[in-house]
Amino acid sequence: MSRPLTVIGFLGSTLDAAKFGPSRWQKWRPSVGICMHEDLRVDRFVLLHGERHGRLAEQVVEDIRTVSPETTVEQRTLGFTNPWDFEEVYGKLLDFARAFPFEPEREDYLIHITTGTHVIQICLFLLTEARFLPGRLLQTQPARGEGLNPAGEWSSIDLDLSRYDSIATRFAAAAAEGSSFLKSGIETRNAAFNRMVDEIERVALRSRAPLLLMGPTGAGKSHLARRVYELKRLKHQVAGPFVEVNCATLRGEGAMSALFGHRKGAFTGAVSDRPGLLRAADTGMLFLDEIGELGLDEQAMILRAIEDKRFLPVGSDKEVASDFQLIAGTNRDLGAAVAKGAFRDDLYARLNLWTFTLPGLSARREDIEPNLDYELDRHAQRDGQRVTFNKEARARYLAFATGPEAPWPGNFRDLGASVTRMATLAPSARIDQDTVEQEITRLRRLWAPAATDDGLAALLTPDALDTLDPFERVQLAEVVRVCRACRSLSEAGRLLFSASRTRRTSSNDADRLRKYLQRFGLEWAVLAGA
Known part of the structure; x- marks a missing residue:
């Protein structure tokens, strides 16, 4: 025996309305039509409506009883001050869902989303997707073709997308595409790094909160930040520019002026107004690289700008606004800097919601080979010439690059420079063993001074x-x-x-x-x- 079925839906003040009399049966009315299908037995109909539509609700209830005597109709009045106010509608529907005595183990539920304002329909969808309404969505429409059919047509949607193989496959492909986008299409092999990038991709697309990228110089923080921006722009989540700031180059009063702008005459040399980098990033993304190098005063203003989207330019008594998304980068231990009083604990707390530590190249040696190919591709795009390794030279270079003899203190910057040198010196656009041996000798010499500091x-x-x-x-x-x-x-x-x-x-x-x-x-x- 099938389980009881309950339909929950809003009264359609327009679609369900009709003049009282025989002519009303010549019209498709969604709420009444639901109960006229032989292949859809509705045991209970919870009819939601506003305070002003009580008379129409009574007419619809009476007609449902006429066409489906076995259906019990329950009227629920939900009074909206403004049925187009998303916050009010969602809040009251959430209260209804939490108070409703659902018994999903005993009965099934269909949530009708054809009637009600568009805001109501969206809220019903969101609450069903979040399982506050534990059922399937019910869609109805007028019957297609000629001939009178006041029942119309119906279909249901189960929001468990895993049941739809083609949709699940497309979602999985889209997720993989986003992760690959952040990695510039490089098929990286380090499992921990791949998991981290997958998480960054999810956070970047679901949150506007600041991201903190930690890691040694040359680990790829700046490159990853730009790719996050490009991904969010591709998904229409930012419209403004990507503004990158190396905080290590900002000092004293010039730091305040560069970041927050200044008014003409604010200090000697301020011959005109300057908008500042934070305003330049409005509606876009601001990347503060080496944020640990900022002074405490600049940190305090950055915190205010993050939280309130407002700040004071130097020499101005009027605040300006800038709505930007922030990514911060550092090669410092900010927690230790907070303990020493060199970094504000409140700013660190604000940045530390989503913190990701990028490993250096020496900790991702299995990723050297795919990044080697990536650097060769970059060289081809930059210089217009495709350069390749011969088999023996590639094997020799990778053996050195992935072995313990190569410390890669500059991380991916070292690798990029190394590939550029070999590609430039390669005879006939082919990197041979002699070219590789010369580069290995050069790297050993470049890294020798670093070896004097034993760490x-x-x-x-x-x-x-x-x-x-x-x-x-x-x-x-x-x-x-x-x-x-x-x-x-x-x-x-x-x-x-x-x-x-x-x-x-x-x-x-x-x-x-x-x-x-x-x-x-x-x-x-x-x-x-x-």
Whole structure:
């Protein structure tokens, strides 16, 4: 036996209206027509209507009883001050939904969305999609073709899109396209990075809240911020420009003027009004790179601009408005900066809702190969010449680039510069092994100065460093370097103990390395994260 069916719908003040008399049966009236179908048995009809339409509601109720005596009709009056006010309509319908005694385990529900104002129809759709109304949508329309049919036609929609294979496939493809867009179409292989980009794509399209991109210089923060802007513009979520600001280049009064603008005569040299970068980003997106370099006064004004969309230009007593979306970037630990008093805790709290840390290139070595192809494509677009590797040269370069010998301190900037040099020097637009060997030699020389700083000062306290002999310091620095270049503790152990492990009957390189690090109070997770 089928379960009872309840229809919930609004009285149509126009579509359901008709002169009283036999002629009303010559017209399609949606609420009455629902109950005239042989293939749709309605056990209960909850008829919603406004206070001014009580008489029409009584007529419709009486006609429903005439055509479908088995249908119980319940009238519910919902008084709207303005049925076109989205906030009021949604609020009152939500209150109705929460108070209604739904029993989805016992009966089925159809939510009629043909009648009522467009605002009412949209709100019913949203509440059904959110499962506040636990049913399917019901659509009705006049019968097609010739001949009188006051019942019209009906169809139902289940908003569980997973049941519609073609729609689900298109949604999945669209989601993958958005993620690929942020990655510039690069088929990256690092699982953690791919998950992060998928989350950024969802947040960017569903929220206007600020994004905070953290990571070392050259990790791609600026590039990703621009791609987020281009994605939102493609989806018609921003209309204005993308304005990028390197906060590290802003100092003193000039920082205030550059960001917030100034009035003519505000200070010496202010010979004309200046709108400022925040106003330039109105209706668009503002990317504040290296936001940790801003002074505390600028931070306070940025916070006000984020929250109120208003701020004071330098030398002005009148506020201006700018409605922009913000992405901030930094290679600093802002939490540590807050603890030192160098960064405002209220601004950090505002930025820290959506924080994403971009890993450096040395932590994404499996992504070097697809990014290598991307850089070659960029070179072709920029210089108008397609350059390729021969097989042996490509294998040699990737072996070096993905190995522990390549620290990539400049991250993707280093990689882009390296590819540009090889593409420029390649004979006959073909990068051969000689070109690769020359580039490897050049990279080793460029990176050599960085090797003089062993990086231990960032890991150990001054007292701990003082206890190290020069020999121990060199050894520990090499261990740290190898750990940071490897994907796992076991891989680092195998590389460090490759000779001695052949002379042991049993080996646990990871445990041996872990114990060595513990002597200095270091943990693998800390080094890998760095």
